[in-house]
Amino acid sequence: MKITCNFDSGNIEVIKADDPADIQLAIRKDHNSDFYQWFHFRLHSQSTEPHTIRIVNVKDSAYPDGWKGYQAVASYDRETWFRVETQLVNEQLVITHYPEAESVYFAYFAPYSYERHMDLLHFAQSSGMAQIVELGETLDGRDMSMLVVGEPAEGKRKIWITARQHPGESMAEWFVEGMLNRLLDEDDAVARILLDKAVFYIVPNMNPDGSVRGHLRTNAAGVNLNREWQSPSMEKSPEVYLVRQQMLETGVDMLLDVHGDENLPYNFVAGAEGVPSYNAKMQQLETAFKNALLLATPEFQTEFGYELDAPGQANLTIASTWVAEQFNCLSYTVEMPFKDNADLPDSDYGWSDVRSMKLGQDSLVAVLAVVDQLR
Structure with missing residues (x-):
């Protein structure tokens, strides 16, 4: 029996792996950080007995409440990921697997x-509808890549989509893939109208170093990028610095910053009600966007989400609030669950890569609902 994580986004430490009934593992912390929650590993075993995998250090992880009601995912082909029996027992995450290969x-x-x-x-x-723009390099020397979709022209709205500032929130890049699939479909009426009215500036992965390293929340320096937006640096947070500079040069009429949430089993958005410049126009745009997304998909809801910021008390180190204040525009954080959507549960797959892509596609309907009102 062998367990390994020596591959892209791999993360696990092996404590004990000589008995299929008692495999003991631990999740590694992000480099130079105390954050940890993301795991990704391969089990090779010729035993047909049930395998019991215990991740023993979840008690002190970044979001310990996130393990309640959570089910791990597994795959034999690295394409289809299904949920497996998972329980929180004596402050350990216990995964039970009956191997089929x-x-x-x-x-x-x-x-x-x-x-x-x-x-x-x-x-x-x-x-032929998109251009790759290289903004610079990360600390590990990877490209910071942006897609410009549509033809820039005077009067067109500038819509920004950023995803995966927190690398373990992989559903965010699945969301972007779904959005791009629809946006680049020349036979899709929503996409055609949007590209007549707007240009999309899309950063599918804000944190490629953390993604490859198997981090939950930070970059190669152990920095949480979504707390860097007021004063990023090329030394600690080049990813934010480079994207922020491009925003200042290009302008922003709307931002969706896409994330995943460990605790809440719902899809929701977090707005900019706490920024100092918040006004009736921003509130109207937020309401219009949410109402349109509610009509576009039953996967979205507005009952559950984060507590609203008090007026003037928003944390301006966060992307969506810094952008809202800097550009006086509609700016949302989009959150998806690691667990399942409790409103539409799926016992086999939970909230999944496929459902994340479909939400990305559906979100364009809500963007269309507000595009004419953005300026």
């Missing part, structure tokens, strides 16, 4: 590989 992968959520990330960029470029 010698080799199986387990992960916190369906991984989005760096190879697929590069495929996504060049799929978009090959459409």
Whole structure:
């Protein structure tokens, strides 16, 4: 029996792996950080007995309440990821698996590989409707890539989509893939109208270093990028610095910053009600966007979400609030669950890569509902 994580986004430490009934593992912390929650590993075993995998250090993870009601995902082909029996027992995460083949992968959520990330960029470029813009490099020397979709022209709205500031929130890049698939479909009426009215500036992966390293929340320096937006630096947070500079040069009329939430089993958005410049126009745009998304998909809801910020008390180090204040525009954080959507549960797959992509597609309907009102 062998357990390994020596691959893209891999994360696990082996404590004990000589008995299928008692496999003991631990999740590694992000480099230079105390954050940890993401795991991704491969189990190779020729035993047909039930395998019991215990992740023993979840008690002190970044979001310990996130393990309640959570089910791990597994895959035999690294394409289809299904939920497996998972319980929180004596402050340990216990995964029970009945092997159908010698080799199986387990992960916190369906991984989005760096190879697929590069495929996504060049799929978009090959459409003839998108341009790849290289903004600079990360600390590990990877490209910070942005897609410009549509033809810039005077009067067109500038819509920004950023995803995966927190690398373990892989559903965010699945969301972007779904959005791009629809946006680049020349036979889709929503996409055609949007590209007549707007240009999309899309950063599918804000944190490629953390993604490849198997981090939950930070970059190669152990920095939480979504707390860097007021004063980023090339030394600590080049990813934010480079994207922020491009925003200042280009302008922003709307931002969706896409994330995943460990605790809440719902899809929701977090707005900018706490920024000092918040006004009736921003509130009207937020309401219009939410109402349109509610009509577009039953996967979205507005009952559950984060507590609203008090007036003037927003944390301006966060992307969506810094952008809202800097550009006086509609700016949302989009959150998806690691667990399942409690309103539409799926016992086999939970909230998944496929459902994340479909939400990305549906979100364009809500963007269309507000595009004429953005300026």
